[in-house]
Amino acid sequence: MPSPLPDAPIGIFDSGVGGLSVLRHIRAQLPHEHLIYFADSGFAPYGDKPEHVLIERVLAIGAFLVEQGAKAIVVACNTATVAAIAALRERYPGMPIVGVEPGLKPAAAASRNGLVGVLATERTLAGTKFLLLRDQIAQSTGARFLLQPCIGLADQIEFGTLESAETDALLRRFILPLLEEGADTLVLGCTHYPLVQASIERVIAGSTDRPVTLIDTGEAVARQLARLLAAGGISRAATDAPARLDGYTSASSTALASAFSGLLGLDPPTHEVVADSAGGMLIGQNN
Structure with a gap:
């Protein structure tokens, strides 16, 4: 070249x-x-x-x-x-x-209680490279990563239905279990997800009074x-x-x-x- x-x-x-x-x-x-x-x-x-x-x-x-x-x-x-x-x-x-790559390192640094939720596709979360990175950062920082596959969310965003009851229902299904476990930081581990960040913030605001940090690696x-x-x-x-x-x-x-x-x-x-x-x-x- x-x-x-x-x-x-x-x-x-x-x-x-x-x-x-x-x-x-x-x-x-x-x-x-x-x-x-x-x-x-x-x-x-x-x-x-x-x-x-x-x-x-x-x-x-x-x-x-x-x-x-x-x-x-x-x-x-x-x-x-x-x-x-x-x-x-x-x-x-x-x-x-x-x-x-999902921003595990900045998420671990941003977390106040060491509990980090990772929103990503099944393929990303099952990848050997991702799992090795998770283990390395968990060992070096003490953070615990809660992995949440978001089946269908990227497709929903791809269809352009960013503001809809269906999208909100998916977000609640994926995010609420992480908040219930105590995650104070959420990694947006797919490039589609920042496009619905406003909806994600609404779900968080309606579910907890605790501050929750969102990590966008763009x-x-x-x-x-x-x-x-x-x-x-x-x-x-x-x-x-x-x-x-x-x-x-x-x-x-x-x-x-x-x-x-x-x-x-x-x-x-x-x-x-x-x-x-x-x-x-x-x-x-x-x-």
Whole structure:
């Protein structure tokens, strides 16, 4: 691969719209950077796919982002990070590649009583890498992590039903047992979950008078990305030319445009992408 130029874009991808919560932090911390966002909604959910299938898919998305000129890649999906970021880094050595992981270490530091609830997908919570990290941090800090798989929550958010009785019912089902056990800190261990943070805060406020800290790792991802770009000398400087944002999806470009507008108040161009016969990606219809 040729050496990337500072003006090249950063590629960000997720199984759907959840990674927009990470993109929000990246735009806030790196406002001058060009960004490409890929929502793999046509292949979602990732959690029910075998690991070798996820690795193949992530490598295909990585190749697509590199073809679009990406100088760095952010895997804005916990499941994809656990399953495939090692393969992506092996494929593109030297490229800044940042993944997301549940923020167990900052949660342990933030907790006052050492009881931390972790909201995440079944796949994330069952991952060997996650369990090793949990054990290491528990041993070093004395924190106890209460793991709560949130079956169906990411799908509910992906469908755009952020404010609904069904979403609130799911949140209560997952959060109340953690509060009853005494958790004073909750990790939002899937990039979809910060998109319903207001609803999560309402559930907490209606269930306990104790202060409960929420941990969203998107800000830490943005900081790490900034460090890697600066270390590689490929940060884009402020210029008169505004930063670009483009959206791509393996599903409906109209749905992605609605997500950008409804969740972030943005109106970037969006494009539908299909796989070619060789398993690569082709740009289809624009929105």
